[in-house]
Amino acid sequence: MVWSWIPQNWGLIWQYTSDNALLGLVPPLIGLAISIPLGVVSVRWGWVYPPLLSLTSAVYAIPSLAVFVVLIDYTGLGNLTVIIALTLFSLCVLLPNVVDGLRGVSQPVRQAATAMGYGEIRRLVQVELPIATPVVIAGLRIAVVSSISLASVAQLIGVGSLGYFFIDGLQRDFPTEIYVGAFAVLALAFVSDMLLVTIGALLTPWRRGQRTLGGVWAISLAGTGR
Amino acid sequence: MSFLNFAWSWLKSAQQWHGQSGIPIRILEHLYYSGLSLLVAALIAIPLGVLVGHTGRGRFVLVNLANVWRAIPTLGLLILLVVLIGFSTLTWLIPLVVLAIPPILVNAYEGVAGVDPDLKDAALGMGMTQWQVVRKVEVPLASPLIVLGLRTAALFVVATATIAAVISLGGLGRYIIDGLAANNYAEVAGGATVIVVLALAVQVLFIGLRRLIVPAGLRAQAKASR
Numbered sequence: 132m133v134w135s136w137i138p139q140n141w142g143l144i145w146q147y148t149s150d151n152a153l154l155g156l157v158p159p160l161i162g163l164a165i166s167i168p169l170g171v172v173s174v175r176w177g178w179v180y181p182p183l184l185s186l187t188s189a190v191y192a193i194p195s196l197a198v199f200v201v202l203i204d205y206t207g208l209g210n211l212t213v214i215i216a217l218t219l220f221s222l223c224v225l226l227p228n229v230v231d232g233l234r235g236v237s238q239p240v241r242q243a244a245t246a247m248g249y250g251e252i253r254r255l256v257q258v259e260l261p262i263a264t265p266v267v268i269a270g271l272r273i274a275v276v277s278s279i280s281l282a283s284v285a286q287l288i289g290v291g292s293l294g295y296f297f298i299d300g301l302q303r304d305f306p307t308e309i310y311v312g313a314f315a316v317l318a319l320a321f322v323s324d325m326l327l328v329t330i331g332a333l334l335t336p337w338r339r340g341q342r343t344l345g346g347v348w349a350i351s352l353a354g355t356g357r
Numbered sequence: 358m359s360f361l362n363f364a365w366s367w368l369k370s371a372q373q374w375h376g377q378s379g380i381p382i383r384i385l386e387h388l389y390y391s392g393l394s395l396l397v398a399a400l401i402a403i404p405l406g407v408l409v410g411h412t413g414r415g416r417f418v419l420v421n422l423a424n425v426w427r428a429i430p431t432l433g434l435l436i437l438l439v440v441l442i443g444f445s446t447l448t449w450l451i452p453l454v455v456l457a458i459p460p461i462l463v464n465a466y467e468g469v470a471g472v473d474p475d476l477k478d479a480a481l482g483m484g485m486t487q488w489q490v491v492r493k494v495e496v497p498l499a500s501p502l503i504v505l506g507l508r509t510a511a512l513f514v515v516a517t518a519t520i521a522a523v524i525s526l527g528g529l530g531r532y533i534i535d536g537l538a539a540n541n542y543a544e545v546a547g548g549a550t551v552i553v554v555l556a557l558a559v560q561v562l563f564i565g566l567r568r569l570i571v572p573a574g575l576r577a578q579a580k581a582s583r
């Protein structure tokens with residue numbers, strides 16, 4: 132470990148960390164924007180869901196590097212390629228969680244909302260989606276953490292990310308650089324994860340005081356996730 | 358669909374199917390990397406997940422650590438190990454085991470923690486010891502989730518064993534890395550196709566495994582509730 136290397140290369144570290152943050156955060160957000168309507172449709176018309184689920188698990192089986200390479204043909208060597216690939220992966224994690232979250236709304240709650248005069252759209256926005264929030268956030272946590280980690284692979288097709296330090300460190304046989312890259316990935320993931328936990332807590336004030344972190348949040352972490 | 362055309366033209370040429378760098382050998386290498394990693398990860402993660410699920414101790418740490426654990430960049434860890442310990446079995450084994458642990462661990466924990474407390478009470482009331490409760494009640498009831506965790510981990514490992522080729526090892530990733538280096542797009546496309554097919558075949562294998570492992574009563578119940 133050559134500590135002096137860190138301040139000397141601070142600019143580079145910062146640049147690749149912010150590149151990596153962009154690649155790690157944008158795809159899950161786009162994935163969320165797509166999976167909410169898809170999830171609503173899947174719950175409303177149940178027959179849509181099984182084929183959709185098979186399709187997303189098939190997509191999930193493709194190595195990230197292979198997806199990058201396939202997309203290069205259409206979108207070129209750039210951020211867009213990586214963002215599309217990671218959006219696809221995020222979608223595979225998020226869709227089951229959106230569906231499980233919406234299906235978890237109990238029937239009496241739905242009926243109460245209807246009895247209070249809520250239309251279908253208003254019931255969805257004001258009752259069902261807020262109740263599904265913890266499960267959706269749990270999926271988002273997995274999607275964000277995985278995207279941050281996978282974005283470092285993008286360096287293999289030349290897209291700037293913290294993976295630069297891995298490849299460069301290997302070529303120069305210089306472990307310090309690899310430690311810095313790996314530490315930055317983990318730190319970025321940890322900060323984003325905590326941020327999402329906080330946002331989740333703010334969005335669901337009625338759950339405050341319950342023992343949520345170890346229990347209910349975790350249920351939906353099972354089964355999914357890269 | 359230029360991608361599929363490229364993949365097909367590469368796959369149908371006979372030279373890919375023979376010799377030391379032929380597809381059958383590469384598939385066997387790939388399965389060897391994946392299988393051994395999955396086995397080691399299962400031996401670590403299943404007992405740990407069952408233990409935490411049974412005792413309830415350390416579940417907060419387990420659930421949250423498992424999520425940030427997912428962020429450990431496989432590529433970075435692989436390269437770091439090359440620089441630190443050179444080329445050995447551990448060089449590829451450790452990163453793939455690290456990758457496979459979170460889904461197996463979280464699902465084993467969730468499966469055991471989710472067992473109805475009444476069933477545990479009944480088992481204890483019948484005179485079972487704690488160990489018998491774990492072995493005869495909790496693990497069989499958790500088996501669908503445990504198999505699901507193994508299946509998810511297998512998906513990651515088969516897709517990610519690709520990057521072993523980055524450090525000049527074998528496996529199907531060879532075609533992607535060599536193809537990229539030589540600008541041979543057909544080789545990349547063909548290699549990626551073989552990996553996807555292999556990953557899907559492994560998924561089918563696990564669906565079969567589920568039939569063997571999950572008790573018949575639980576499977577009937579799952580069908581009825583669907």
